[in-house]
Amino acid sequence: MFVEQFLDWAHAGLLESEEAQAYLSGRGVSKDQWARHRLGYVAGDFDVDPQSHPGHSDDCSDKEKRAFWCDACRYRQWSSVWEEIEGVGRDRVVGRKILGCVVFPLTSYSGSVVGFQVRSIAEKSYDTFVLQRRPEGYFFGSQMNFREIWASKEVVLVEGPGDHLIMERLATPNVLALTTSGLSKSQMQFVRRFARRVIMCLDMDEAGRRGVKSFLERNGSGFDVVDVRYPRIGPKDKDPGDYWKRVGDEAFTRYFNKALERRNA
Secondary structure: OHHHHHHHHHHHHHHHOHHHHHHHHOOOOOHHHHHHOOOEEOOOOOOOOHHHOOOOOHHHHOHHHHHHOOHHHHHHHHHEEEEEEOOOOEEEEEEEOOOOEEEEEEEOOOOOEEEEEEEEOOOOOEEEEEOOOOOOOOEEOHHHHHHHHHHHOEEEEEOOHHHHHHHHHHOOOOEEEOOOOOOOHHHHHHHHHHOOEEEEOOOOOHHHHHHHHHHHHHHOOOOEEEEOOOOOOOOOOOOHHHHHHHHHHHHHHHHHHHHHHHHHO
């Protein structure tokens, strides 16, 4: 599967890039976590041969049939910057839009890699690629942390992979990153199957928090839902990662350990 090949290639790129390593370290991610979560970095051009993909067909070259593109062709289109060739009616690749991005694998609880999220180290932007056929809901971190969630019947939800990695390192291992601002139906199936208590450590977006909490309460069959708040120290702070940048390891650990004591109340 080309996604596995891409992740191996990107992980090697991270190990060779001091700039990417500094980016992750500056956001509270430890070196051990690079390997544990198979983090990566796009330092060059990774291309795939669609002919070797089992789902590839002649329809993949037909723009009118994009819904039927194989995953390899979808990746090539998604990851590339295109420009139209004037007077010819065709496009050509002029660059890779994921160049200079760190890579966060997305997995199901059974360990299947279903895609990845990329985040630019130069600006606040991200994008996500996932396979068309996914048997289960996916998160960042589910493959590594679902055993702790299953054992405790409790899950801490954050929005981004960066928040996940800080929370995992300093506060609790039973954490999952939604990778978006909302909770999908397939993710809800995972949570409902493995957890009885859901602790929300989401971004400082009141509308988003209310939406996720309402969704959990409507579909959770009696979930105990806890909404953990944390201080906004700077005017642009919006997530647990921003809070960590302001206060550092010790204060972050102290604050969230105390906040998460509500689990046992």
